[in-house]
Amino acid sequence: MSDPSQTPHEYYQEGDVTIGGMTSQLFSYVESLLFERHPQSNLIDENVATPKNYQHLLALVFAVKEVNDHLKISPNISLGFHIYDSYVNAKLTYLNTLNFLSLSERLVPNYSCDIRRNLIAVIGGLNSETSFFINNILSNYKIPQMIPKEDYQYRGIVHLLLHFQWTWVGIIALDDDQGDKFVQMLMPLLSQNGICSAFIAQIHKLDSSDDVSNFFFMPEPQKRLMLFLAKTNANVVVIKADTLTVLFLKWVLHSAAGENVIETTMGKVWIITAQWDFSSQTFYRTFNVKTFHGALSFAVKSNEVLGFQDFICNVNSHWPEGDGFIRIFWQQAFNCFQSDSKEDEDNPYRCTGEEKVESLPGPLFEMRMTAQSYCIYNAVHAVARALDAMNSARQKYRAMVRKEENLEPLHLQPWQLYPFLRSVSFNNSVGDSIHFNEKGELETGFDIINWVTFPNQSLLRVKVGKMDPQASLDQQFTIDEELITWQTAFNQVLPLSVCNGYCHPGYSRKKMEGEPFCCYICDPCPEGKISDKKDMDDCVECLAKEYPNKHHDQCLLKLLNFLSYDEPLGITLAVLAVSFSLLTALVLGLFVKRQNTLIFKANNRDLTYSLLISLFFCFLCSLLFIGQPQTLTCLLRQTSFSIVFSVAVSSLLAKTITVVLAFMATKPGSQIRKWVGKRLAYAVVVLCSAIQTGICSLWLYIAPPFPDVNTYSITTEMVAQCNEGSVIAFYCVLGYLGFLASVTFMVAFFARKLPNTFNEAKFITFSMLVFCSVWVSFVPTYLSTKGKHMVAVEIFSILSSSAGLLGCIFAPKCYIILLRPELNSKDHLSIKKKSIF
The missing domain is CATH 1.20.1070.10 (Rhodopsin 7-helix transmembrane proteins)
Known part of the structure; x- marks a missing residue:
């Protein structure tokens, strides 16, 4: 492919003010920097795509349309948007972030000759790493960036593990800064709550110095992860579900189909962070989704927005010309080839134009609004509300100082939006309360989703619980076990994930030297003490009026002893x-x-x-x-x-x-x-x-x-x-x-x-x-x-x-x-x- 600046994957719609959007539909790499010639920005692989993420783009477009048609920001300000792809690559994310700031053919930082580009805010990437890259640039220009708050889900993971008494878990994350951050934030929480890690597998991250052809054939990391999964007795694995981690894990499991490892991985409960949306790349059709049957994932609290599915049904291969993503989406989703040449009319893989997005299976594309799309939708409305509040304040100020000149929207500056964005609070079209903290993070809870797969490669996501930060302390975490479908290997019996078997009542846990604190032996309770629950750290004494039974698992009431006339x-x-x-x-x-x-x-x-x-x-x-x-x-x-x-x-x-x-x-x-x-x-x-x-x-x-x-x-x-x-x-x-x-x-x-x-x-x-x-x-x-x-x-x-x-x-x-x-x-x-x- 040629320079992205010449034929970029972007979608632009003009407006009085522009909202930027960074999606992650494509998965591509740039050539390595060899310092032998002038650096190029050529993409060397764009064949791996995530068709499902195309919905994120549509959610932003739908929200902008809804605002322009119904909200009517005063004084008659119209919203536009400009969407780029991050390519799940740091270099290209930085490049396209700079493209937000310039409309010239040649990228010149800090210079924009087209005043029509009035960028007021940017909605961040799918994951925290992409958002971090974007923020490195936009923070210098004081342009607000809308990102969901992620920290709360760490507590949700711990609550989930404690609820099911899973104290022995594996952890999978990328071997990069974000993966390290994930492990460093999660591990103390696990330790404080009596949970140990059976293994920590940090997957090598492919960068520009790696040979792309070797990505799926890296023997050491693939072998190491397969070894962890095959030998561990941990039935629960926590995954930081960024795109690269999921892609690598899917490939490892797909490669293990001919090995004994696949039988082991079929007996795992995957707990997956909120970036997960069961997105599937182009090799989806050969990948057995049954592996993730019964998985539990976190998703930003969402709801179904009225009119969104009807809007999606209008998507076709002749979508407006400004959409630079529709072509590759159509090819990857329907496995067909689009061409305007008459020579390709007889090509069996040529798209017919009759394809319908509603016919796509769930792993490729969903008609129901996903959690990520819901966040994007709310972020657009939050920006619109903040703009409306800012303009109302400007109008009041003008009336106060008795000035009659118009304050044109084009004179709006992004930094002026900050105080209004932090204080924005409203109920969206489905009645959910939306507000942001002072860091620009969406203050919302998380839904707990149970993924159910079927032999025809279709899937069903079932909401089985939630994490609600606004609820009372005892109601912040709720889950309905009866709604959960477990991996078939467990026969619908609650899976166990402990270092060793539970200590039954009558025994207490005794630490084993040289082993993690979750590994222990079961020691019988001494005379005078009992344990009436599983896995008690110490046996306890009965009350003064009670005594232990012979099994030391229950206290019995002592009989009153005195010399009676009845004996x-x-x-x-x-x-x-x-x-x-x-x-x-x-x-x-x-x-x-x-x-x-x-x-x-x-x-x-x-x-x-x-x-x-x-x-x-x-x-x-x-x-x-x-x-x-x-x-x-x-x-x-x-x-x-x-x-x-x-x-x-x-x-x-x-x-x-x-x-x-x-x-x-x-x-x-x-x-x-x-x-x-x-x-x-x-x-x-x-x-x-x-x-x-x-x-x-x-x-x-x-x-x-x-x-x-x-x-x-x-x-x-x-x-x-x-x-x-x-x-x-x-x-x-x-x-x-x-x-x-x-x-x-x-x-x-x-x-x-x-x-x-x-x-x-x-x-x-x-x-x-x-x-x-x-x-x-x-x-x-x-x-x-x-x-x-x-x-x-x-x-x-x-x-x-x-x-x-x-x-x-x-x-x-x-x-x-x-x-x-x-x-x-x-x-x-x-x-x-x-x-x-």
């Missing part, structure tokens, strides 16, 4: 307590009936009654320990038991002291005789019991016992117990009781062989030995048991020690009264004889 142990202890208390009552009744006999008179009847009554209440005190603890029972349990036991032991101590003093008083001249009597015995009982009562009162005043629940001592149960309040006070009570018992035991032990009628000392000695043995063994046993068994140990100690006192002291007396009554008479007594016991 065999509680019933047994209660029966024993009642039985012993009744037995004590019977003994007491027997002694009251025989109170005047010698055996009672000899052993102090009042102390005997005191002992029997205290033992009766000792047995009944044990009932306070059975049943669920309540406030009253907790207050009475230890205090009543300790006080009543103190009375019983004090009575035994008083009995023993009385025996010793009585023996000592029989010696001639003894001064002890004045101490012998009931008053001393009563004093001992009252004093010793009063001390225990004082300790208990102080305990209740400072830190009284209260009902409590112990959730830690038993894993599967909550122990309903009485919290002693003050542990020191509790052990002081037991310690004092032990002290009384020890003193009583020692006094009785020394008095056990004293000659006396019905001497009780040796029985008291034996009873206190039993008593002390029980309570000495109680402490370690009590501390080593848990739950209701602690209570059972204390009840058993109370019953056994009380029964020991009852049996050791009163069994011999009952034996004499009931079985040997003759021994209870004066005829058989002699002071000189030994006691029968």
Whole structure:
């Protein structure tokens, strides 16, 4: 092809002000700069085209027509347009950007001799790279450039991956500045959200130093990408879908059709950025679109514009002569050859003129307005609205300064449009709100598109979700999984894309050294902890009132544990307590009936009654320990038991002291005789019991016992117990009781062989030995048991020690009264004889 300045691919329509447009329909290269001759701008390949992108040009033309026909910018300003192709090439993009600024045959930067070219704004290229190249030139001239905002879709990609729990993904981008930017912006977002990259394939970018003939036969990058796709266990691949990347990827997949790789690539979910429009180059007819079946792509939020499809239907091969794109579009779209020569009339590949754009398949051309076309349409209307606002402001200013001269549109400067363009906000013809930020970027959301392909190479795009920056935080990302059609390899089951299998409930993730943080092993939860979700980083403890089940994937409510009257142990202890208390009552009744006999008179009847009554209440005190603890029972349990036991032991101590003093008083001249009597015995009982009562009162005043629940001592149960309040006070009570018992035991032990009628000392000695043995063994046993068994140990100690006192002291007396009554008479007594016991 010759110099583009002579036969350029451009489309020009005159107007009072001109909107520039940069499309990307053609894919061409220029010769390498060898510095052996004067640099040329000759295209050496224009055979690769993207027919689908022709719609972008039509959207701009349609929008300009709509503005001129209906909007009527005051004061009667008409819009024109001038459209060039970027050729997806930096050098040619720069060249055609400069062409916007000059209408001369020879390009002379910074000089334009045709004032009819009143360029007011330029609508940027299909991708950010082309827009960047355009901006490098236009920014120097302060010409507004309209481009969609891209950054928001990075967040959309992360939301999409997190929604489906895809944490192990591949990334494909060009090996250039824009590809690097894509990777550098995406990777931190992925890492912050727990997502890892299985591979990053940056494809070599063809430039002027490359041989075009080798573009599709570059062994190393093609082999490397095929290797990534074949060996990775990542089922999800994120693609920065600029034209070169998609072209290269399509060719790799097309080349892999005869390899095993194709089976692997059929099992991938492709997540594709907003530049993607399933555009297909000339080799589309041999390319299997099934590879992209089930792909998910982002698209700038769009809507169907009324009248656009009717406008497209009017496109034909005899389109206005100013359109320099229609010829190559027609040839590539319909695979036919256009010629004005009569010699070619019989050529089977010659276009007939009857071709209809509505008959083209979706991958080649769509009748429905695409997302990119929708952006172009809105950008044209935004410029028109900004122009209208600017002219209105100029009219108001003219009226204010009372000037009558006309302000001609030709005097408009591009930089004057900036403040009006930044503040423009309107609802377009379909009701969508359109506004731009201060950088000239379109503030809009993104639709999430699911691509469905069919065996006849047709396709269907289904909107399955959206990213809406204007919505509330929890509604910014929405998706309907039921609308998604997955790649056939997944059999409509949600694809997984993780480094390794999920850790099931009951396990937590454990990092693997030397591997990405998304790769881990599953470690069972330790005792006391659970994980109730998949892939938990750490196991968590159950609440205090719960415990883990055996699989450690659920917390179960602990059962309440206390010694109940409904269970065999509680019933047994209660029966024993009642039985012993009744037995004590019977003994007491027997002694009251025989109170005047010698055996009672000899052993102090009042102390005997005191002992029997205290033992009766000792047995009944044990009932306070059975049943669920309540406030009253907790207050009475230890205090009543300790006080009543103190009375019983004090009575035994008083009995023993009385025996010793009585023996000592029989010696001639003894001064002890004045101490012998009931008053001393009563004093001992009252004093010793009063001390225990004082300790208990102080305990209740400072830190009284209260009902409590112990959730830690038993894993599967909550122990309903009485919290002693003050542990020191509790052990002081037991310690004092032990002290009384020890003193009583020692006094009785020394008095056990004293000659006396019905001497009780040796029985008291034996009873206190039993008593002390029980309570000495109680402490370690009590501390080593848990739950209701602690209570059972204390009840058993109370019953056994009380029964020991009852049996050791009163069994011999009952034996004499009931079985040997003759021994209870004066005829058989002699002071000189030994006691029968």
